[in-house]
Amino acid sequence: MIDKIWRATFAVLVLVILGNAIDLRAESFTLKIVPRELTIGASFAGKDVRLSGVIPEDRDIIVEIKGPQKKAIFNMKGKIGPFWMNRAKIKLENAPYYYMLLLPEKLNCSDICNSFGIGIENLKKEISINVNNIDPEMIFTNFIELKRSENLYGERSDAIKYLTTKDGKKYFETKINFPSATAPGKYKIMVIQVQNNHVVDRYIEEYMVKEGGIIELVRRLAYEHELIYGIFCVIIAILFGLLIGLFFKRAGAH
Amino acid sequence: MSWHIYLPIAQHSVLLPEIIGLGLLVGLLSGLFGVGGGFLMTPLLIMIGIPPTVAAASDSNQIVAASASGTYAHYRLGNVDFKMGLFLLVGGVLGGTVGVQIIKVLRQIGNADFLIKITYVVMLGLVGSYMFLESLHSLRSSQKTTTRKAKQKESVYARIVQQLPFQTHFKRSGIVLSPVVPLVLGGFVGILAAIMGVGGGFIMVPVMVYLLRMPMHVVVGTSLFQILFTCINVTIMQAYSNHTVDFMLALLLFIGSTVGAQVGARVSKRLEGDQLKILLASIVLLVMIKMLFGLLLHPHLLLSYYGGD
Numbered sequence: 266m267i268d269k270i271w272r273a274t275f276a277v278l279v280l281v282i283l284g285n286a287i288d289l290r291a292e293s294f295t296l297k298i299v300p301r302e303l304t305i306g307a308s309f310a311g312k313d314v315r316l317s318g319v320i321p322e323d324r325d326i327i328v329e330i331k332g333p334q335k336k337a338i339f340n341m342k343g344k345i346g347p348f349w350m351n352r353a354k355i356k357l358e359n360a361p362y363y364y365m366l367l368l369p370e371k372l373n374c375s376d377i378c379n380s381f382g383i384g385i386e387n388l389k390k391e392i393s394i395n396v397n398n399i400d401p402e403m404i405f406t407n408f409i410e411l412k413r414s415e416n417l418y419g420e421r422s423d424a425i426k427y428l429t430t431k432d433g434k435k436y437f438e439t440k441i442n443f444p445s446a447t448a449p450g451k452y453k454i455m456v457i458q459v460q461n462n463h464v465v466d467r468y469i470e471e472y473m474v475k476e477g478g479i480i481e482l483v484r485r486l487a488y489e490h491e492l493i494y495g496i497f498c499v500i501i502a503i504l505f506g507l508l509i510g511l512f513f514k515r516a517g518a519h
Numbered sequence: 520m521s522w523h524i525y526l527p528i529a530q531h532s533v534l535l536p537e538i539i540g541l542g543l544l545v546g547l548l549s550g551l552f553g554v555g556g557g558f559l560m561t562p563l564l565i566m567i568g569i570p571p572t573v574a575a576a577s578d579s580n581q582i583v584a585a586s587a588s589g590t591y592a593h594y595r596l597g598n599v600d601f602k603m604g605l606f607l608l609v610g611g612v613l614g615g616t617v618g619v620q621i622i623k624v625l626r627q628i629g630n631a632d633f634l635i636k637i638t639y640v641v642m643l644g645l646v647g648s649y650m651f652l653e654s655l656h657s658l659r660s661s662q663k664t665t666t667r668k669a670k671q672k673e674s675v676y677a678r679i680v681q682q683l684p685f686q687t688h689f690k691r692s693g694i695v696l697s698p699v700v701p702l703v704l705g706g707f708v709g710i711l712a713a714i715m716g717v718g719g720g721f722i723m724v725p726v727m728v729y730l731l732r733m734p735m736h737v738v739v740g741t742s743l744f745q746i747l748f749t750c751i752n753v754t755i756m757q758a759y760s761n762h763t764v765d766f767m768l769a770l771l772l773f774i775g776s777t778v779g780a781q782v783g784a785r786v787s788k789r790l791e792g793d794q795l796k797i798l799l800a801s802i803v804l805l806v807m808i809k810m811l812f813g814l815l816l817h818p819h820l821l822l823s824y825y826g827g828d
Contacts, residue, residue: 305525306525307524307525307767308521308523308524308525309523309525309532310521310523310525310532311532338824339822339823339824340822340823340824341821341822342818342821342822342823343821347815348637348814348815349814349815349816349817349818350814351823355822403821404822407820407821407822408822410820410822411820411822411823414820445523445525445531445532446530446531446532448530476527479527479767480525480527481527483527483528483766483767484527484528487527487528487758487762487764487766488762491758491759491760491762492755492758492759494758494764494766495754495755495756495757495758495759495764496755497766498580498583498754498755498758498764498766498769499580499583499751499754499755501766501770502580502581502583502584502587502754502769502773503583503584503587503751505584505587505770505773505774505777506583506584506585506586506587506588506589506591506773506777507587507588507591509584509588509777509778509781510587510588510589510591510592510777510781511591513588513781
């Protein structure tokens with residue numbers, strides 16, 4: 266009985282010490298994101314978001330950015346007669362609209378990525394494709410290529426820079442590029458700490474991308490008040506046409 | 520200052536000078552040659568990455584501005600046959616409504632973009648070839664031969680038209696014709712306007728000259744009047760049913776196109792007509808060939824976003 270009590274006491278002590286150690290490590294990690302949220306305005310043409318912070322000296326970091334979950338419906342082209350035309354409507358479930366993996370220099374992610382389930386190749390396990398008669402592998406490959414062509418999916422090695430090392434701490438910096446085709450919504454930034462090819466810690470931060478100003482106004486009007494929006498478009502066009510006509514005071518060809 | 524502008528419905532960022540320049544170029548061609556600019560505008564927008572259905576719908580919106588400007592000017596000159604325009608308009612509204620529904624159904628089954636592209640290829644091919652050959656012909660052959668051929672075609676057509684009921688006198692155009700003809704032709708142009716996002720001027724003008732036999736000075740004004748209302752209908756229907764009208768895109772386009780059309784109309788008076796027509800026909804045929812290759816060659820990616828959203 267006494268032996269059991271001793272064992273239990275020892276286990277609790279070990280947990281407390283380990284817990285403290287984890288807390289200390291947690292304190293040695295900081296993260297700063299600038300700007301704190303992203304607004305898509307009329308002049309938006311893509312933007313870099315700066316991530317910087319501190320990790321323990323003997324560790325590396327990997328940054329995964331994912332989101333938002335959006336309805337993902339695509340047309341799949343096929344050859345009908347001599348023409349390449351849309352042959353099937355493909356619906357992808359659980360496919361993030363944006364996915365980016367940022368890696369530091371000289372870090373081979375393949376083992377870590379596979380064991381921790383991160384990276385584009387591992388998205389295959391999360392995404393479900395609802396279609397018959399078409400090879401899902403071909404759809405997935407084309408989906409990734411389409412997203413890569415818009416800079417919405419990517420894996421970038423050498424994207425994380427280590428600046429200085431001081432007092433057992435390593436200062437890092439990286440940039441997340443949100444391209445012009447970025448969708449508004451909730452994104453998840455996961456900072457993974459790696460030591461000796463093993464994941465030792467992770468930190469998740471939510472990041473908001475929202476529409477603002479005239480973009481938000483036009484989109485809301487177009488989707489929530491369709492008829493008013495259509496009439497508004499026509500009235501402005503007529504007024505503009507008449508104004509230009511008056512300005513030139515002569516017939517405009519169509 | 521950023522030269523980029525984000526389009527809320529297309530969800531695509533474009534270069535401001537590129538879109539205004541595109542509007543100016545197409546407006547200039549439109550003013551120079553007196554044909555519609557929409558049939559060139561929509562494929563050019565597709566080429567710079569605007570989703571086809573958004574390009575077509577927003578182009579309809581910009582044609583409202585261009586045709587409003589032109590109709591007003593022609594109304595002041597007394598060049599609009601409102602009676603004829605009204606029949607063309609009724610046909611156009613019905614045709615436009617049918618066209619929007621066709622697009623809606625085709626979007627659901629995923630064929631809308633293909634239909635827009637193939638309609639373009641066919642129409643650009645027909646109009647481009649016709650303009651090219653007609654201009655070449657007028658440059659080479661004598662006026663006498665052309666008149667004789669035109670008369671032969673008219674005589675066959677006239678017999679069919681004369682048998683139609685409700686023969687009506689159209690005072691401004693100085694012709695007697697069954698309203699069924701402008702109703703059917705207006706309907707046909709309305710369907711094309713909805714599918715292709717064009718005003719239909721490049722089809723309507725030759726139709727009015729050769730099939731309705733209206734005098735040329737009344738043709739342009741009446742065509743613009745009809746196109747104005749057809750495109751008003753198409754714009755509202757597209758905004759209401761498909762959410763594909765990008766107002767910001769349309770606004771940028773009509774800044775360029777209305778100014779370009781006015782400048783083009785002034786420049787056209789100083790230039791040789793047939794050479795310019797051949798040049799335009801070549802541009803039209805090049806756009807057609809580019810689109811045709813797009814349909815025939817193996818695409819780089821087999822997957823594309825569904826519809827325009």
